[in-house]
Amino acid sequence: MAVAAAALARLAAAFFLVAQCRSLLQAAGDYGMVHVVSEKGGPKGKDYCVLYNPQWAHLPHDLGKALRDWSASTLCSPPDLPAKGFSNQLPLVARGNCTFYEKVRLAQGSGARGLLVVSKEALVPPGGNKTQYDEIGIPVALLSYKDKLDIFKSFGGAVRAALYAPSEPMLDYNMIIIFVMAVGTVALGGYWAGSRDVKKYMKHKRDDGPEKQEDEAVDVTPVMICVFVVMCCCMLVLLYYFYDQLVYAIIGIFCLASSTGLYSCLSPVVQRLPFCKCRVPSNGLPYFHKRPQVRMLLLALFCVAVSVLWGVFRNEDQWAWVLQDALGIAFCLYMLKTIRLPTFKACTLLLMVLFIYDVFFVFITPFLTKSGNSIMVEVATGPSDSATHEKLPMVLKVPRLNSSPLALCDRPFSLLGFGDILVPGLLVAYCHRFDIQVQSSRVYFVACTIAYGIGLLVTFMALALMQRGQPALLYLVPCTLITSFALALWRRELGMFWMGSGFAGALTSTALTNLRLLLQKDLPQSPWAPAPAEGFQPPKDTDVPPSQQPPGEELGRSPTPEEPSLGLSAPAESGTEAPTRESVSPAGHTPEASGQPDTA
Template identity: 40%
Template sequence: MMKMKEALGVVLFSLTFLTSQINGQEAVLHISDASSYREYCVVHNHSWTPLPQLLDSALQYQLVNLTSTLLCNSSGINPDVVKGKALVAMRGECDFSQKALVAQSLGAAALLIASSKSLVTPSANDSEYTKVKIPLALMRYRDFLEAKKVFGEGMQASLYAPPYSKIDPSIAVILLISMVTITLGGFWSGACERDRLNSLSGGGGESKANGGELSLYSPLKVIVFVALMCGMLVLMYFFYNILVYVIIAIFCFASASALFSCLDAVMDLIGCNSLSVSVRNRSFSVRSVLLAAVCITIAVIWGVYRNEDRWIWILQDLLGIAFCLNFMKTISLSNFKICVILLSLLLVYDVFFVFITPFFTKNGVSIMVQVALGPDASGEKTQGNMVEIPAEPQPPAEKLPVVMRIPRFSAWAQNLCGMQFSILGYGDIIIPGLLVAYCSRFDVWINSRKKIYFISCCIAYLLGMILTFAVMLLSGMGQPALLYLVPFTLITSVVLAGCRGEMKQFWAGTPYEVLDSPREPLLSEGRIDRSVDGETC
């Protein structure tokens, strides 16, 4: 059973990745009458037709319904009817700039283009930009029909684009989640290592001390592991619509099991006793049964409501944190050499599939982003400041549940058009987390009361994350976080071990099976080059 869970965890881990955060040109259409109002999503081009940032600063226009025409010319339209007002015309046949110039020649104060297709950022030839002097935006045709039904013909409209900071508070929440997960996972791994050594010294036996852990100790196994990750990612790219449901099922099982392990450890920590009940000569732990029921229920609720963006991200993040914690505790790297090989290969993997693969794909989107966001998430994959929003309700697009998701708190207009999220892949927590866990175990081996390696690696991870977000915000592009996290954590660990004179032992690690005296640490605090009986470093 444990081997199956480990295998499922490895499969899910192989699909972890970094995805992009998109900056849009969404704005708000405020429609009102004397007693009520409603607000709708519109898309504009700020560099072409900027809008005021606040509703109080926005001009109010009377809406004129010209959805019976495409407004490619002014024939049949009385200028006196539209002068100083906002026009609503249908999308089609001619360019946005031509419609705007026609509306402008008629004396209109603003132009709204109703679309039954997707809403895209309006653009024009460079020569046309300076000619258009009135605000221009696209709105959903169904929104206009709804507003017409609610307010009738006497609609008053205002257009504004609320400002939102690129440094959204959701980034701080993502950073907090990653740091808490890294710290708890490393601490848990170190505590398990201490229990393991105590169990061995007390004659508990190797199997009891193992606790279901799986150790990576061979460079060949690491290479095969990374190769399998590459193969899984490529398969997901070509067979996404089939394999996504397999991954969702695996996530439900693996995350429920991981949540059970985490909650069970918390119960042990607070000293909650486990009452046993015998049924047909079989003993059952009441605590374990109740915890299993809770964890399975949470996983099932997530599986059923996984596409409810408004609130399901809470459960996904909870299950994701548990999955990362359990992975860091279960999978251990035997020495620093394995850490270097694994993290270096995964760094190359991350950079290649984010930056290199766009040159080979048909749509110019990296395989990593395509798999992360799904083939139907075209609006989220749009580059730069260009956005694309569906004009009609779309069936929910299945996405892989391998990212932490936090709604962007400051993007009010963007959330009106569709919820925007700051996201971080599980791999950006787990991969450096395996090194943090190794440092925590090494602190146990050398009996470091200050946990110098563990704390230093956590600080290095924090600095790497801060640099990742800084580069992302400055460049306006999603970044492969491992490009910054791997060098920060590896170099910090190397420098610390070198300064303390423990590089030889830190590099070689501790093969448990040849330790003759588990009660003794590998090195005493502050001492170097000490051999352990039966061990060659």
């Protein structure tokens, strides 16, 4: 029960995290830049974000036509104008209580080439009416008060500035990095999960103690899928209304889950190292009484330290994203190894339900909310009115490589949610397990992985064309499901592919039957064994002791310390001669070497 409870807890945590941000996000806005340099030729110039209304006047698209010079003034009435006016200058004025039209009309009348308004509050587009827009011919933009302080601190009082708005690129180069990370994680996780899970069919099942049992995969049932999707919906709605209260709990869960995932990914590598194999001394502590290896304890401390380091410096945009991506990839690999979809039917149910979930919360919820914003996008990027300004960490994030107003002002990172990796990755892992069961040279695994990459490229194209947040599962689910279904149909394996592990059980039973028939006919006898009877008659009584069971029944059972291993057994102490226990497969090899699944 303890093992089952732990497995269910891991599954709940996985779907709880999957419920969060799973969309690549990008938003268009009227953002521009002001490029500031010192007139004395000091430090290198720097760009700052401004928000402007193109209905006043458009900002130039290049620096060659950009506005020059800089001046500071308050501008709500004619007495605020300097004696010589703002000839060929860019005034920097305080927000004040007057309208934007009053400010920009005075600035334009005194020869200004543009107007910058400093605001201590959230930046909003400077508005007016159609008549005012037609009258004004210079641009007006808002600059944050924090940036104004940084400008004069960095460049001094004598500065030159240029307002400009370069064209936004359709896609940023960082999409290549996100594509490689996502496809690589799905391929590696699916391969690792499939190879690890199929070992129970390829080898004799052994009782390796509680440490091995706790690491076994969790089979997902349809009931569990429905229950956890409902939980996901509830959690997403709670985050939408109580974001500031729940965001720190999500960050804490991510730190714990990612450190566990990092340990799971690095432990096989550390265990192969030829040094530091010593164990802790005997003790009565809850975990240390098993005397774990010192190197595994050091690995655990390292993983916790990396997670804590990210938690402390998570808002350092220069480098913290690297740690977040590394921890996120490790977490995804761990979940792909832990959660297992046993049939293609379960895969289809899970992907279709989450497909509907994703589309609903991205495209339908804007019609249900007062603000008209998508619940998924609001939660994924963090509400604009959040007091904490924290972001949910369940995303891969890469900073934009192109210099653009959008990257500077609103979205400095491109995001891909963990759900867009985990959900299709579970199908890829299932395809790999099925490949090994039917010995299909991993054709299902490769095809599904390629389909995932194509679906991600389609997502990027939709993102560039629509210029709004996209539910990635809208494109990933059809690509992966249709590809897997079509391949199974073409290979005439759809029934076996749909039933999944049920087919593995049928294959195992067939192999065992063939093995018994071969043992009846061709089993070599020990020189000490008596002559066989007319034929091999397996006992009908299921309660026969193990020593009297036919050789085929002992293939799936590991030898106990009191029993000899497979092969020729020694004569008993009483002087009687024991028959041989030599297991032979139909091909003349051991079951493990021939690749036949085991029934145990």
